[in-house]
Amino acid sequence: MLVMEIYAFILLSLLAIATSIGTVLNRSAVNSALFMVLHLLTLAGLYLLLRAQFLAIIQVIVYAGAIMVLFLFVIMLLNVEEEENIIKNTRFGFIGAFMVGALLLGQVVYSLLGLAGFLPELSGQAEAIGTVEAIGDVMFTDYLLPLQVTAILLTSAVVGAMMIAEFTHADGTPQDVIEHAPEDRVEEGGA
Amino acid sequence: MMSYIVLGVSVALLVSSAAIAVYAERRIAGAIQNRYGPNRVGPLGLFQPVADVIKLILKEDVTPSAGYRFLHTIAPIIPVATAIMTVAVIPFGDGLYVSDMNASVLYLLAIASLGVYGITIAGWASNSKYSLLGGLRASAQMISYELPLGMAVASCLLFAGSLNILDVAASQETWWNIIRNPLGGIIFIISAFAESKRTPFDLVEAEQELVGGFHTEYSSMKFGMFFLAEYMHVVINSMLITTFFFGSYHLPFAGAWLPELSEPLKMALDVSVFLAKTSFFVFFFIWVRWTIGRFTFKQVMDLGWSKLLPLSIINFVVIASVLYFLHNGLS
Numbered sequence: 001m002l003v004m005e006i007y008a009f010i011l012l013s014l015l016a017i018a019t020s021i022g023t024v025l026n027r028s029a030v031n032s033a034l035f036m037v038l039h040l041l042t043l044a045g046l047y048l049l050l051r052a053q054f055l056a057i058i059q060v061i062v063y064a065g066a067i068m069v070l071f072l073f074v075i076m077l078l079n080v081e082e083e084e085n086i087i088k089n090t091r092f093g094f095i096g097a098f099m100v101g102a103l104l105l106g107q108v109v110y111s112l113l114g115l116a117g118f119l120p121e122l123s124g125q126a127e128a129i130g131t132v133e134a135i136g137d138v139m140f141t142d143y144l145l146p147l148q149v150t151a152i153l154l155t156s157a158v159v160g161a162m163m164i165a166e167f168t169h170a171d172g173t174p175q176d177v178i179e180h181a182p183e184d185r186v187e188e189g190g191a
Numbered sequence: 192m193m194s195y196i197v198l199g200v201s202v203a204l205l206v207s208s209a210a211i212a213v214y215a216e217r218r219i220a221g222a223i224q225n226r227y228g229p230n231r232v233g234p235l236g237l238f239q240p241v242a243d244v245i246k247l248i249l250k251e252d253v254t255p256s257a258g259y260r261f262l263h264t265i266a267p268i269i270p271v272a273t274a275i276m277t278v279a280v281i282p283f284g285d286g287l288y289v290s291d292m293n294a295s296v297l298y299l300l301a302i303a304s305l306g307v308y309g310i311t312i313a314g315w316a317s318n319s320k321y322s323l324l325g326g327l328r329a330s331a332q333m334i335s336y337e338l339p340l341g342m343a344v345a346s347c348l349l350f351a352g353s354l355n356i357l358d359v360a361a362s363q364e365t366w367w368n369i370i371r372n373p374l375g376g377i378i379f380i381i382s383a384f385a386e387s388k389r390t391p392f393d394l395v396e397a398e399q400e401l402v403g404g405f406h407t408e409y410s411s412m413k414f415g416m417f418f419l420a421e422y423m424h425v426v427i428n429s430m431l432i433t434t435f436f437f438g439s440y441h442l443p444f445a446g447a448w449l450p451e452l453s454e455p456l457k458m459a460l461d462v463s464v465f466l467a468k469t470s471f472f473v474f475f476f477i478w479v480r481w482t483i484g485r486f487t488f489k490q491v492m493d494l495g496w497s498k499l500l501p502l503s504i505i506n507f508v509v510i511a512s513v514l515y516f517l518h519n520g521l522s
Contacts, residue, residue: 057297065304
């Protein structure tokens with residue numbers, strides 16, 4: 001069982017590193033976003049290895065299932081093509097990325113070699129922390145105030161975004177109509 | 192051991208049920224529209240799905256030359272995979288399940304939220320306007336209806352007091368959730384229709400506007416996999432409606448009158464009750480498709496965000512408070 005876990009950890013962490021590099025280096029924005037989805041899924045797998053089932057599933061639902069779909073949605077809608085990338089034509093970027101990747105890989109292999117000998121046993125206590133009951137218990141008793149504050153903060157952020165998007169001038173016209181109107185009038189006058 | 196048998200049988204059942212659902216869809220559509228439907232291949236046209244699959248396999252597989260070959264190829268796999276992954280937690284009878292997971296309801300929601308990627312990627316990788324519009328509509332629709340779906344499921348969990356779908360099924364032995372929580376049931380059924388992209392929510396592939404929607408540029412077995420996935424999702428959603436709201440494998444008010452049965456007898460009864468209910472809801476999906484017209488996009492978004500979502504939240508809060516006061520008194 002332990003060998004399986006180490007194997008799964010190596011596989012998942014290598015995948016996580018590779019997909020995060022893919023996210024940064026890919027020139028197409030859509031491919032970047034898809035790499036990021038894969039990255040989030042591997043992170044969920046790593047959480048599962050730590051017995052944090054609730055966190056793993058919430059990771060998939062919230063990040064991979066909702067937020068990244070919206071990201072992808074916006075990217076596809078705007079049709080962002082082949083972004084001008086700073087490291088587009090420079091070999092230095094690739095070399096730097098390769099070195100960082102190799103460094104990370106070395107770190108992972110090193111820590112694994114260290115762990116393989118005396119990987120700490122997961123105690124019953126540690127396993128109990130990850131369950132839904134345990135998280136709910138703590139979240140709605142000890143950490144109720146931070147939870148509520150975060151909720152209010154997020155709600156006000158959403159309402160603020162709505163306000164900016166729905167902003168209208170005093171005469172009721174949406175903001176971008178006013179901005180473009182003088183140019184249109186000039187063109188009409190010229191013709 | 193038991194769980195492996197259930198896994199094998201249920202996956203085989205799910206894949207073949209898609210073929211049966213296609214045949215049923217065409218025959219029922221024929222009956223509703225006062226015509227025959229397929230009746231040439233085999234007795235009563237029963238071998239029509241086989242003929243369809245052979246046709247699909249023999250067709251040429253075309254990838255748009257300006258598309259993205261890799262994404263175009265993996266896109267059809269995603270909805271099929273997510274449909275099959277769902278089977279892992281559905282209880283088919285008392286003790287007949289593949290895995291007993293602590294948070295299986297959340298697992299179901301997580302898997303359902305991943306299914307949208309297949310369609311979005313298919314729409315984008317085809318490099319076609321119609322496909323892209325279909326994919327965008329699909330992602331907007333599925334994200335919107337995930338919320339009321341989740342809230343409706345949450346209102347069911349209140350009765351079971353657990354996130355384990357086995358407990359949800361067991362808690363409905365006497366009272367089905369549709370009786371205890373009718374509003375939640377209606378919201379869940381509507382959202383399930385939207386999630387499986389069936390009429391009246393099928394504007395993802397509205398022929399009149401988008402040719403074929405996200406699968407316009409797909410042919411051969413890649414198209415076949417989208418087709419398979421659509422019907423698998425119909426079957427899966429029927430199973431979920433049954434499990435969450437229509438008493439899972441229990442007969443109506445079974446706790447009140449059903450005597451103790453021997454184990455094999457109980458198992459056979461459970462499975463047949465579950466399959467009968469599932470088949471009814473598959474029929475219901477088909478029935479609605481050939482009865483109601485398609486909504487416009489604005490209507491779909493309006494229904495999801497400004498009607499179903501507030502309703503489902505109110506429903507949840509009311510049920511939670513009623514249950515709280517029932518348990519703790521009005522002190």
